[in-house]
Amino acid sequence: MNRENDLRERYIYAATRGLPRASRADIEQELRTLIDDLLEERCAGREPTEKDLRVVLTDLGTPAEIREKYNPRPARGLIGPDYYPQYKWALAVVLGALAFGVVLAQVLEVLTGERALGDLPLGLLGGIASGLGCGFTAVTLLFAFFERRGVKLERADDTIENLPPVPQHSELIPRWESIAGLAMCALMLLVFLAFPQVMCAVVDMGARMQRVTVFDVDALRAQWLWIALFGLAGMAREVFHLVEGRYTMRVLAADLGCAVVSALLACLIFLGKDLMNPTFLRVMENLGMNDVVMTIFGNFQVFLLGVILFALALDAVDSAVKVLRVYRNRS
Amino acid sequence: MGQEELFASMEQELRRGTLVLCVLCQLEWPMYGYSLVGALSKKGVPVEANTLYPLLRRLEGQGLLTSEWETGGSKPRKYYRVTPEGREVCARLKAAWQATVESVQRAMETEWEGKTDEQGE
Numbered sequence: 001m002n003r004e005n006d007l008r009e010r011y012i013y014a015a016t017r018g019l020p021r022a023s024r025a026d027i028e029q030e031l032r033t034l035i036d037d038l039l040e041e042r043c044a045g046r047e048p049t050e051k052d053l054r055v056v057l058t059d060l061g062t063p064a065e066i067r068e069k070y071n072p073r074p075a076r077g078l079i080g081p082d083y084y085p086q087y088k089w090a091l092a093v094v095l096g097a098l099a100f101g102v103v104l105a106q107v108l109e110v111l112t113g114e115r116a117l118g119d120l121p122l123g124l125l126g127g128i129a130s131g132l133g134c135g136f137t138a139v140t141l142l143f144a145f146f147e148r149r150g151v152k153l154e155r156a157d158d159t160i161e162n163l164p165p166v167p168q169h170s171e172l173i174p175r176w177e178s179i180a181g182l183a184m185c186a187l188m189l190l191v192f193l194a195f196p197q198v199m200c201a202v203v204d205m206g207a208r209m210q211r212v213t214v215f216d217v218d219a220l221r222a223q224w225l226w227i228a229l230f231g232l233a234g235m236a237r238e239v240f241h242l243v244e245g246r247y248t249m250r251v252l253a254a255d256l257g258c259a260v261v262s263a264l265l266a267c268l269i270f271l272g273k274d275l276m277n278p279t280f281l282r283v284m285e286n287l288g289m290n291d292v293v294m295t296i297f298g299n300f301q302v303f304l305l306g307v308i309l310f311a312l313a314l315d316a317v318d319s320a321v322k323v324l325r326v327y328r329n330r331s
Numbered sequence: 332m333g334q335e336e337l338f339a340s341m342e343q344e345l346r347r348g349t350l351v352l353c354v355l356c357q358l359e360w361p362m363y364g365y366s367l368v369g370a371l372s373k374k375g376v377p378v379e380a381n382t383l384y385p386l387l388r389r390l391e392g393q394g395l396l397t398s399e400w401e402t403g404g405s406k407p408r409k410y411y412r413v414t415p416e417g418r419e420v421c422a423r424l425k426a427a428w429q430a431t432v433e434s435v436q437r438a439m440e441t442e443w444e445g446k447t448d449e450q451g452e
Contacts, residue, residue: 069385
């Protein structure tokens with residue numbers, strides 16, 4: 001009865017997905033026993049067939065109905081019950097990363113003499129408030145978009161005929177990966193948009209140490225729209241990973257889509273305008289760096305763009321390999 | 332909505348409010364979910380398993396029931412039983428139910444008596 005076990009386990013998996021972790025295993029076992037009892041009653045001694053199981057599962061209700069009964073929530077709002085657990089996770093990660101980034105950036109500014117120590121408390125307050133406000137808005141809008149625009153989760157379509165397969169361990173996207181990705185995107189946005197001056201070299205000018213920013217801060221800030229969109233594309237990818245939870249064709253499509261969009265945005269950022277701080281390049285020349293280093297710094301924008309495009313390509317290939325491996329193992 | 336559908340939904344509303352009381356009364360002795368479905372059905376209180384099981388879990392979360400997995404039999408079963416607090420709540424619900432029945436009965440009789448008075452004039 002392997003097909004029947006598979007169907008039963010897929011039903012239970014779909015019906016308990018998203019339920020509170022603490023009680024999920026208990027509910028799974030309850031449902032297993034209930035399905036056995038219903039089959040026993042229906043079959044009255046004979047061996048249950050797949051048809052019997054389908055009838056029993058249909059009578060029990062769709063997995064979505066079961067989930068709703070075990071975890072009833074108020075009527076759908078801006079972000080519905082299907083997305084709410086992941087929304088909370090994403091919010092916690094992004095806000096945590098932003099708060100950490102703001103504190104770090106402001107402390108660095110004090111240490112490098114950019115900011116007076118007395119200004120730190122107010123600076124922290126203002127930075128955290130505005131950073132967290134932006135982060136909250138971005139994550140909420142992202143999830144509201146998923147909710148409203150019909151970005152359906154697998155479980156939103158789960159009838160008996162379309163049950164998702166029980167994922168093997170290798171199919172799962174580790175939560176820590178998505179969390180780390182979200183945190184990196186949030187930090188990148190924070191640094192490039194709010195504190196680009198922390199990307200600097202501290203140079204011994206003889207009489208004193210001087211901080212020289214890598215980028216022309218004004219030119220970089222002028223690219224704020226493309227930078228913000230680049231960061232949001234990265235965050236959208238990680239949020240989708242968090243929500244989907246495992247490697248599927250939808251994840252691959254989302255990853256490839258985000259990679260293309262991010263690549264285009266990176267080109268707009270780094271090829272649209274001269275972003276380098278000329279003073280930084282002069283300082284590098286005066287330090288007598290070797291030719292290779294000087295070539296890199298002389299074409300730093302192109303070099304950085306190349307690194308970003310390579311990383312995006314690597315990510316896309318990695319995603320494709322993992323997804324195709326999952327589907328190959330299943331067939 | 333046709334009259335049959337309307338009546339069915341109203342009847343369901345009427346029954347829904349009494350399910351907790353029926354469940355608490357039945358669980359003076361340990362029972363597992365499916366056996367409780369059968370017991371309630373035999374007493375004229377039909378309830379679907381996918382409604383009862385989450386209800387049992389909710390009542391347990393509220394401290395009115397306690398549960399224990401029995402793994403000795405052919406399959407593991409989760410047995411529920413009423414707690415002392417559940418017993419107290421059950422007793423109060425019974426009293427409230429009795430009062431409600433008497434009130435509703437009076438409301439039904441008053442309406443009928445009122446019609447008789449009008450017709451008598």
